[in-house]
Amino acid sequence: RLLEAVSQNRLRAVNHTLHCTTMALTHTLGFPRVGERRELKFALESYWQGATALDTLERVVADLCEQRWRRQADAGCSWVTSGDFACYDLMLDHAAMFGALPRRFGLDPSRFGLADSFALARGTPEQPALEMTKWFDTNYHYLVPELEPGQTFSLHASRYLAQLNAARRAGHPVKAVLIGPVTFLRLSKCAVPDQKLSLLPALLEVYAQLLDKLRHEGIEWVQIDEPVLAGDLEPEWQQALRTAYHRLQSERPRLLLATYFGSVLPHLALLTTLPVDGLHIDVVRAPEQLQPIAAALPATSVLSVGIVDGRNVWRCDLRRALHTLRPLQVERGERLWLAPSCSLLHVPYSLDSETRLGSQVRSWLAFAYEKLDELEVLRRALVEGEDSVTDALTQSDTAVVSRQQSRLVHNDYVAKRQRAIDPSMSTRPSPFDARIARQRAALSLPLLPTTTIGSFPQTPGIRAARAAYKRHELNAFDYLQAMRAEIAHAIREQERLGLDVLVHGEPERNDMVEYFAEHLFGFAITEQGWVQSYGSRCVKPPILYGDIWRPDPITVDTTRYAQSLTDKPVKGMLTGPVTMLQWSFVRDDQPREQTARQLALAIRDEVGDLEKAGIRLVQIDEPAFREGLPLRRDDWPHYLAWAVDAFKLASCGVRDETQIHTHMCYSEFNDILPAIAALDADVITIETSRSNMELLDGFAAYAYPNEIGPGVYDIHAPRVPSLDEMQRLLERACQVVPPQRLWVNPDCGLKTRRWPETVAALGSMVQAARTMRARL
Ligand code: GLN
Ligand code: ZN
Numbered sequence: 001r002l003l004e005a006v007s008q009n010r011l012r013a014v015n016h017t018l019h020c021t022t023m024a025l026t027h028t029l030g031f032p033r034v035g036e037r038r039e040l041k042f043a044l045e046s047y048w049q050g051a052t053a054l055d056t057l058e059r060v061v062a063d064l065c066e067q068r069w070r071r072q073a074d075a076g077c078s079w080v081t082s083g084d085f086a087c088y089d090l091m092l093d094h095a096a097m098f099g100a101l102p103r104r105f106g107l108d109p110s111r112f113g114l115a116d117s118f119a120l121a122r123g124t125p126e127q128p129a130l131e132m133t134k135w136f137d138t139n140y141h142y143l144v145p146e147l148e149p150g151q152t153f154s155l156h157a158s159r160y161l162a163q164l165n166a167a168r169r170a171g172h173p174v175k176a177v178l179i180g181p182v183t184f185l186r187l188s189k190c191a192v193p194d195q196k197l198s199l200l201p202a203l204l205e206v207y208a209q210l211l212d213k214l215r216h217e218g219i220e221w222v223q224i225d226e227p228v229l230a231g232d233l234e235p236e237w238q239q240a241l242r243t244a245y246h247r248l249q250s251e252r253p254r255l256l257l258a259t260y261f262g263s264v265l266p267h268l269a270l271l272t273t274l275p276v277d278g279l280h281i282d283v284v285r286a287p288e289q290l291q292p293i294a295a296a297l298p299a300t301s302v303l304s305v306g307i308v309d310g311r312n313v314w315r316c317d318l319r320r321a322l323h324t325l326r327p328l329q330v331e332r333g334e335r336l337w338l339a340p341s342c343s344l345l346h347v348p349y350s351l352d353s354e355t356r357l358g359s360q361v362r363s364w365l366a367f368a369y370e371k372l373d374e375l376e377v378l379r380r381a382l383v384e385g386e387d388s389v390t391d392a393l394t395q396s397d398t399a400v401v402s403r404q405q406s407r408l409v410h411n412d413y414v415a416k417r418q419r420a421i422d423p424s425m426s427t428r429p430s431p432f433d434a435r436i437a438r439q440r441a442a443l444s445l446p447l448l449p450t451t452t453i454g455s456f457p458q459t460p461g462i463r464a465a466r467a468a469y470k471r472h473e474l475n476a477f478d479y480l481q482a483m484r485a486e487i488a489h490a491i492r493e494q495e496r497l498g499l500d501v502l503v504h505g506e507p508e509r510n511d512m513v514e515y516f517a518e519h520l521f522g523f524a525i526t527e528q529g530w531v532q533s534y535g536s537r538c539v540k541p542p543i544l545y546g547d548i549w550r551p552d553p554i555t556v557d558t559t560r561y562a563q564s565l566t567d568k569p570v571k572g573m574l575t576g577p578v579t580m581l582q583w584s585f586v587r588d589d590q591p592r593e594q595t596a597r598q599l600a601l602a603i604r605d606e607v608g609d610l611e612k613a614g615i616r617l618v619q620i621d622e623p624a625f626r627e628g629l630p631l632r633r634d635d636w637p638h639y640l641a642w643a644v645d646a647f648k649l650a651s652c653g654v655r656d657e658t659q660i661h662t663h664m665c666y667s668e669f670n671d672i673l674p675a676i677a678a679l680d681a682d683v684i685t686i687e688t689s690r691s692n693m694e695l696l697d698g699f700a701a702y703a704y705p706n707e708i709g710p711g712v713y714d715i716h717a718p719r720v721p722s723l724d725e726m727q728r729l730l731e732r733a734c735q736v737v738p739p740q741r742l743w744v745n746p747d748c749g750l751k752t753r754r755w756p757e758t759v760a761a762l763g764s765m766v767q768a769a770r771t772m773r774a775r776l
Contacts, residue, residue, distance in 0.1 A: 024329050024336045024382045026077050026375040027175060029223065029258055029280065029310070030084035030343025031068045032368050034532045036353065040064060041536040044087065048122075054115060061087060062166065069167050075372035076379065079175035079221065082164040084343060087114060088121040088143070088535050091187060092130065094179050095145035096120075098206045099154035100188075102130070102146040109156050121535060131189070132534055136227055136261050137631055138311070138346055139541075139583065141534035145188040149195040153206045157213060164217065176219050180226040180257070181207050181244045186237065187228075200240055204247045211252035223256045223280070227342075229271070230262030230282070231631040238270055245274040256280055256304060260342035261311075262631050263289045268296055278302025283324070284309045284341035294328055303332055306341035307378070308371045313347055313529075313543055313585045315366040316374045318396035322381055329382045336382075338375050344368040346531060353528035361524050361545055363395075364403050403589065406546070411521070414547035417601055418594070425604075426648035428656065428680065432706050435656040436682060442657045443569055443616060447776060448730075448744050448769045449500040451709065453663050453685060454573040454619060455749035456490045456505035457758055466510060483508045484561060491565045493759060498766045501617060502570045504562035506751065512575045512621060513583040517542035520602055521549040523584070544586040548598035553609045560613045571617040571661060572610040574603055577646040582624035593642035600649035607651060611658050619661035620651055620681070623748075626667040640675040647679050659683065665748045670698040677704055685709035687747040689721075693732045700736040708737055711747030712768065713761055718753065720760045726768040739776050744769040 034040045043060035046052045069080040086093045095101065096117060099109035104127055107116050121143055123129035130143040167174045181203050190196035214222055226241065233241075248255070254277035263286035264271060271279060271293075278301050283290045290305065297303055305325065308316045328336050350369040351362060366374055377392040386393060403409060428435060465482040468474035474482070490505030509515040517523035523542045530538040555572060563570040577599035586595050607618050625647075630639050651660045662679060665687040669676055676684065688695045688710040696710045712729045713721040733742055744765060750758050 026338045036349045044536040076376040080172040082167045083177035091142040147190045175221045177223045180224045183228045225258045229259040229264045249275045280304035282306040282341040304337035308340045310340035310342040348529035409546040411547035439659045450744045451501035453749045455751035458751045519554040522546040550602040572615045576620040576622040579624040596646035600646040603650040617659040673702040683707040709743030709745040723764040
């Protein structure tokens, strides 16, 4: 028996060495930064308020970095990732590291510190902040570096290197991460756009210096991110990639070129000739690219397979993943790396913080920590055999089956309703001209009607009441009374101001998506599922796991109550299907368009109930309509078709007399105007004041047929605009769009403002409209 045991052991040892020679490795492209309890957010905000010193903030940052490395190491990552942390934003930190500071701030790159980076990020009394925009199709916003023709670059990597060395001092093997030069340049803006590419050679010099430094530091691998490869690239930008990686060929650590958010197959020929040592691809978003790329990539190259979803919260189907990975492991051995599809920045930290998720839904989910664990299970299954991770695989199997079969996911009634959708449901009974005549008669509004976008200030009192209600310290009745008091106040103020179309003010809504998600079946709400949006700002996207069903009317009571207080028309206020979809974590077991249709049906029912309750205008907000556009233009028409369809399904179930509004903000519309027109909303309100009404020109040039409310004042700052400014914007609007089709409103909702400035600004707005009316 002893002998038997010995030989068993030996067999195991032999097996182990065999496996080791074909060992797959794991790593992550990036990790959340804000802290499990949003420590970074609170540290930043307290520093900005002057309540704490910079040292305190730096200590929080050091602790956070250490935690994220420890977590990666504990999960068995072959390296910890350094260089993906930023206090405010990573593009900003890269710009600073390369000495590319806009001259208007008058900052010296060699003495640039954390405090200066906040000046760029948040602006100063003299200078507006750097522009902010979305990181590809995520909800993360980066700061746009400002370059000028002939821009010079210089390397200031002490902060970057200090972080890396902190990771090493903590005893971790480190992989450094950089945003690649082509992505950095493409996402920057240049005062003379045509000359942007001419900055590449100078930029490459600083990258080369940095890589050389990293080599001297003994760094073995650098992950260099070029997510621009998932989008359209003009020939000159493809050439830029060639130029860049040939320039960065020598005197450097090994490079893993990281791509994500989509397929890079269109650039396959280019990719296989770039002198890099490895390639990361996203096979969650684009599974079809795995085989062709694995076949084309030289056997000596590392292939990092993004197999665990970095953009969504679902558990990985481990069995299926293993099936995909096994042949690759045989081919590539230790040159096969396992990773999340993209940085884990876009998912919450850990399920451990969630105490209220139902056990079934919970068993389907994986947040950042759990995703690292999944990678380790996959690695062990490949290296040590599936027997070593039986429990984990069984759990994964159970989750797959339960999600496929659960009554929480599949609702026969919803399926039946979906099958019964017919095209007539997505068209209003009459065309716009006929409708608008009836609406005018029914509503008897003046020329240039004034309105707001929906929300009024969320006062500390409102927040306190909601928090107390959620903690069960305030009963439902008292909470309702408190909200009604707010609604009554908002109605009184609007009447006093003389607005023409009133709103109830949305006091009961913490967030325009979460509020509706809380009231629909098929959604789960997390407690701590925060994801960074920009700087210290985080969002907590609801999780849409199942067929969407509206058990009861959601907004009818509040809206009807508001209407009962006034003779002026009150506009109902809903969030549209596309925005609900965009700002949630949504199902990956059915196409997004199908989920959008289910959301649309629920909203359609709500619109119908509002109409039945005597509400004559309903606004369906779609601020995320544009941001849903796919990264590649070829994919735009399909998206626009179903997105428009979802909106129409939600909005077209009403009589001609009922006026449908929609609202969109932070958007460039010019290239999607046909789709905006196809929504056929009777009125669209848009953010335009910051662009000095420029956006309106596009609508005019396109001869946009329906009514428009271009925002006449910016609601993002406490500043109260002068009557004069609004007057001027309104005049400009009247020159571009016939006044008969114009509305007068602010850029967006007022929930982040306070009452005094709100009343002052709206007072001037009404005044501006009246003056203009008198002149027409
Ligand atoms: N109705 C919402 C509000 O007024 C719209 C918000 C938005 O467009 N983001 O707050
Ligand atoms: Zn808005």
